Amino acid sequence: MPEGTKRTVRDLRRGNRSVLLRSLYFDGPLSRQELSRRTGLSAASVSNVVAELIEGGLVVEAGTVESDGGRPRVLLRSARDYGRLVGVDVGETRVIVELFDLHLSRLAKADLPLGDGGHDVQAVVGHIRAGLRTVIAEAGDGPGIIGIGVGVPGVVERTPEAVVHSQTIGWDAVPLEQMLAECTDLPLFVENGATALGQAEMWFGAGRGCRSAVVALIGSGVGACVVTDGTPYRGATGSAGEWGHTTAQVGGARCRCGARGCLEAYVGAGAVLRRYHAAGGARAEDADEESALARVLADPAPAARDVLEETATYLGAGIADLINLFNPEKIIIGGWAGLMLGGRILGRVRAAAAEYALRRPFAQTSIELCHLGPEAVAVGAATLPLARLLDRGGVPTGPSRAPVVDGRPGLGLSRLPG
Numbered sequence: 218m219p220e221g222t223k224r225t226v227r228d229l230r231r232g233n234r235s236v237l238l239r240s241l242y243f244d245g246p247l248s249r250q251e252l253s254r255r256t257g258l259s260a261a262s263v264s265n266v267v268a269e270l271i272e273g274g275l276v277v278e279a280g281t282v283e284s285d286g287g288r289p290r291v292l293l294r295s296a297r298d299y300g301r302l303v304g305v306d307v308g309e310t311r312v313i314v315e316l317f318d319l320h321l322s323r324l325a326k327a328d329l330p331l332g333d334g335g336h337d338v339q340a341v342v343g344h345i346r347a348g349l350r351t352v353i354a355e356a357g358d359g360p361g362i363i364g365i366g367v368g369v370p371g372v373v374e375r376t377p378e379a380v381v382h383s384q385t386i387g388w389d390a391v392p393l394e395q396m397l398a399e400c401t402d403l404p405l406f407v408e409n410g411a412t413a414l415g416q417a418e419m420w421f422g423a424g425r426g427c428r429s430a431v432v433a434l435i436g437s438g439v440g441a442c443v444v445t446d447g448t449p450y451r452g453a454t455g456s457a458g459e460w461g462h463t464t465a466q467v468g469g470a471r472c473r474c475g476a477r478g479c480l481e482a483y484v485g486a487g488a489v490l491r492r493y494h495a496a497g498g499a500r501a502e503d504a505d506e507e508s509a510l511a512r513v514l515a516d517p518a519p520a521a522r523d524v525l526e527e528t529a530t531y532l533g534a535g536i537a538d539l540i541n542l543f544n545p546e547k548i549i550i551g552g553w554a555g556l557m558l559g560g561r562i563l564g565r566v567r568a569a570a571a572e573y574a575l576r577r578p579f580a581q582t583s584i585e586l587c588h589l590g591p592e593a594v595a596v597g598a599a600t601l602p603l604a605r606l607l608d609r610g611g612v613p614t615g616p617s618r619a620p621v622v623d624g625r626p627g628l629g630l631s632r633l634p635g
Contacts, residue, residue: 233258233266234610238275238295242607243420246279246292267293274299275611295319300363300606303352303403304599305345306410306592307369309437310505312341314348315595316356319363319603321421325355336386342396349401364602365403368410368594369393370438372456379407382456385438385473406601410434411458412449413597414551414587415442420600422588423549430547431539432587433460434594435532435555437506438473439481443543461485463538465531483531486510486554489524496520507553514561529562533569540574540582551587552594559586 224232236256241247247255253263270276277296281289297320306313316325327348334340345367353362371383379394394407415432418424424432424444432442439461443450450457461481462474469478470488482488486506493513494500498520501509513521536548550559550566559566567584574582589596606612 230266231610231612233262234270235608237263237266238270238611239607241276241293242295245294247294248282248290248292250284250290252293270611273611297322298360300360301356302363302599302602303349303365304413304595304597305348305365305367306594306598307336307341307345307367308410308594309370312344312348313592313595314345314352315592315599316352316362317596317599318360321596321599321603324359325352327351327355336383336388338388338391338393338396342393342400345397346400362403363606364406365397365401366406366408366413366598366601367393367397368408368413368598370410370440372454372459373407373409374455379405381407384475404602404605406598406605408598408601409440409442409455409458410594410597411440412442412451413601414589414594415444415449415597416600416604417589417593417597418549418551418587419444419447421596422593423585424547427546429543429545430549431460431543431545432549432551433536433539433555435484435486435550435552435558437485437487437554439485441539443539444545445543460535460539463535465535480531480535484528484535484558489513489528489554489558492527493521493524496524498524507557510554510557514557525558525562526565528558529565530569532558532562533566533571534573536566536570536584537573537579540570540578544578545582548582548584549587550584551589553591556586556591 237252240252240255249263249267253260267276275296276293279292279294281291284290297318299319302317302319304315304317310331312329312331314327315323317323329344329348331340369381370386371381371388374380374382378392381388381391381393394405397405411434414434418432419427419430424430428447430444434440441458441460443458462472462476462479464478465480465483466478470482471477472479472482490506490509490513498513498516501512513524539548563586570584571579587593
């Protein structure tokens with residue numbers, strides 16, 4: 218065996234902890250006997266590892282269940298209050314910061330409009346910092362924070378710290394992880410927003426139980442998370458999934474990225490609104506994009522109907538490309554604009570996809586809406602530190618170094634201004 222692939226006893230034990238903790242997290246409560254059957258680990262290994270997890274506060278007892286002729290079996294589940302998770306969505310018009318318990322129940326939320334500063338990097342970092350202060354204060358005393366996940370638009374490269382490239386908002390090699398690390402000791406996890414959304418939907422939403430899916434994020438921008446064999450596909454350098462910048466029409470409308478004919482220039486919220494106004498639809502100068510899109514959806518005029526019909530055709534054709542390329546079990550449409558549009562035109566989108574996709578793979582694919590709602594990117598961002606915790610079998614460390622108090626994560630806010 219090559220030197221680089223040798224596994225130590227510690228590695229094996231951590232692997233066992235991870236397997237058992239994941240089983241309890243996603244499928245619990247379970248008894249020790251059920252854990253042994255599900256994981257293939259011996260009863261003795263399950264008993265020993267479970268004892269460690271209980272002692273560390275990661276697992277708790279959850280009642281008993283009658284057994285066949287023997288003593289009642291004790292049920293176990295992951296501990297909701299072991300630690301907290303922060304999810305940040307750097308969106309098109311606002312930064313949303315949310316604090317969750319370990320089971321992803323929201324404890325506090327800060328919604329911070331970007332304002333005149335737009336996506337100026339320092340302004341965005343300032344919003345994240347302010348949001349952290351707000352949610353921690355709102356939630357009050359409680360378990361420590363395991364880590365902060367941040368969902369961003371654009372391509373995320375790791376060098377090894379996360380660097381963000383996003384043409385549509387003017388970010389070129391922005392060292393976002395390094396900038397955030399200057400104000401907090403907490404572990405940081407930066408990921409493309411569509412990829413973060415995709416992980417959440419695969420774990421808890423419409424993709425649960427699937428191994429192959431594409432989760433589309435549609436707001437002003439358009440992206441996708443391509444999931445193969447249960448894992449997001451990132452490509453050679455992390456830019457896979459930029460579905461919004463595939464070509465819908467050669468020489469077509471100018472996209473925010475600078476190219477022509479991108480899918481985003483036809484199905485993104487801003488693009489839908491521009492076509493509606495060009496067709497004579499009423500313009501509300503003081504309305505944000507969400508309110509403006511709601512007006513289009515409520516407008517019975519032919520101009521609105523025609524724009525929505527055209528949007529359904531472009532979106533269906535784009536989904537057909539995903540079906541033909543990746544042969545997924547499901548296409549899941551999310552994002553605030555995706556959910557608003559899908560609630561009105563999903564049937565027409567499916568019809569257009571059927572027209573443009575190959576018949577056999579289309580017949581094997583379902584097209585549905587995201588289950589986690591319009592703010593699922595923040596939930597997905599919170600799954601990033603959670604995934605690291607589960608992968609490491611409950612060891613609360615990440616790319617950054619977090620304080621640990623009595624075996625549990627601490628707040629790690631020594632550098633976060635008050």
